[in-house]
Each structure stands twice: as C-alpha cells, then as structure tokens.
C-alpha cells in the first residue's frame with residue numbers, strides 16, 4: 001500500500017466575513033517535499049500556513065497528517081488534533097522572540113514547559129543548534145542585540161527545538177535588509193538538504209526556484225498550478241503574477 005501523505009488538504013473552504021479566501025483548495029505533500037506557495041497578494045498564502053499550524057478555524061474541508069484527521073468535528077464545531085499540531089513548526093516574518101529572555105532561554109522555554117524536557121537537555125540541544133547556525137557566541141545575548149538575520153536564524157532554531165515533522169515559513173526574509181537575506185536562506189537550504197519537509201511562502205522567486213521541489217500557485221481560492229519549480233514558475237499566468245510581485249517587492253526594498 002502506498003504510504004500516506006505527510007499532509008493532505010482536501011476541499012478547504014475559509015472565509016473572513018464575506019471575504020471568501022479558499023473555495024475548495026486541495027493540496028498534498030510528501031515527506032520529501034519542499035513546497036513553495038506563491039500567488040497574488042491577498043490570495044491567502046499566509047492564511048493557508050496559519051490553518052496548517054492550527055491557528056485559524058476553517059469553514060469546510062479536511063486536513064490529514066499521515067492519513068490521520070487533523071480537523072476533528074463534533075456536529076458543527078471543529079477543533080484540531082493537538083498531538084498532530086505539535087508536529088508542525090512555524091517561523092514568522094517578525095521573529096516573535098521574547099525580548100526579555102536571552103537567546104538560550106528563548107530556545108529552551110517551550111521544550112522545558114511543554115515537552116517536559118530537562119533544562120540541561122534543552123540547553124545542550126539549543127547550543128547544538130546555535131553552533132550549527134553560527135550563533136553559539138550569541139547564546140546569552142538578548143534579541144535586541146542581534147541583527148534581523150540573526151534573529152530569524154534563532155527563530156528557525158527555536159522551531160527546530162520541538163523536532164517538527166513539518167516546518168512552515170511565512171515570508172521569513174521579507175522584513176530583512178537585502179544583505180541579511182542570504183544568511184537566512186542558507187540556513188533554510190541546509191535544512192532542505194537535510195531532508196526537512198517544508199512549506200514556504202516567499203516573494204523571492206530566485207530562492208523559490210533554488211529551494212523548491214514543488215511550487216504551488218494558488219489564486220482565486222484554489223490551486224491553479226502545482227508541479228516542479230521550472231514548470232510552474234515559467235507558466236504564463238504565473239510568470240505574469242511573478243513579475244508583478246517582483247516589481248512591488250523591489251519597490252518595498
């Protein structure tokens with residue numbers, strides 16, 4: 001029997017009031033996938049990641065992880081399976097580090113509090129990750145003492161502390177000065193090469209081409225294109241959106 005998909009999203013519907021974001025979006029992901037999601041601004045890319053992270057409720061549809069239902073239904077009410085949610089990690093555009101805790105404590109807090117890891121074990125693991133990302137000298141610095149690129153690498157290390165089976169990246173380089181983008185992308189490339197399944201929302205199409213095993217173009221509430229990066233990024237409709245996004249993004253920088 002074929003192995004279950006790591007993630008399967010089926011016929012997803014989501015609205016904010018009258019604004020219909022997803023109109024039956026269907027998408028799946030294997031363990032070996034590094035999926036880059038692209039699409040027009042406001043099309044729901046961040047919302048999709050937030051739904052997979054269990055941070056948003058949905059109107060309809062189903063999500064499965066390893067074939068197990070992630071969305072649990074009780075009549076009209078829905079909730080998510082917390083055990084499955086714990087297998088997903090997310091890195092946000094704005095780092096979301098605790099400003100009053102040093103880097104080491106930022107990393108060890110969740111595993112000690114929510115996973116029952118001993119402080120010593122958590123610190124050893126945190127130092128291993130900080131060393132891997134070239135940040136061991138910053139273990140006792142505070143977030144305000146770090147550059148944006150360093151903060152974002154810490155945020156990635158923090159997500160890895162919980163051993164996720166799937167890591168979500170929501171425009172993690174968009175807030176960074178151009179010279180700091182490469183150091184964050186290098187860490188993501190290293191994780192990709194180590195086999196970490198990832199779902200990435202980015203406006204950086206060059207990076208998308210480099211890191212993606214598959215690109216999904218979502219627009220109008222559904223998946224419009226889904227395939228290898230060269231096929232999707234060069235599709236005429238996608239290329240038009242891509243050029244537009246790149247122009248807007250270049251202006252922002």
Ligand SMILES: Nc1ncnc2c1ncn2[C@@H]1O[C@H](COP(=O)(O)OP(=O)(O)OP(=O)(O)O)[C@@H](O)[C@H]1O
Nearest residue numbers: 016017019021039040041042043044045046047048
């Ligand atoms: N909490 C919310 N309440 C109401 N509307 C929301 C909320 N969050 C997002 N939206 C709206 O839903 C739509 C999709 O937002 P989302 O951030 O997912 O888009 P996106 O594709 O990631 O956009 P961008 O590329 O510009 O970051 C937008 O029109 C946004 O204004």
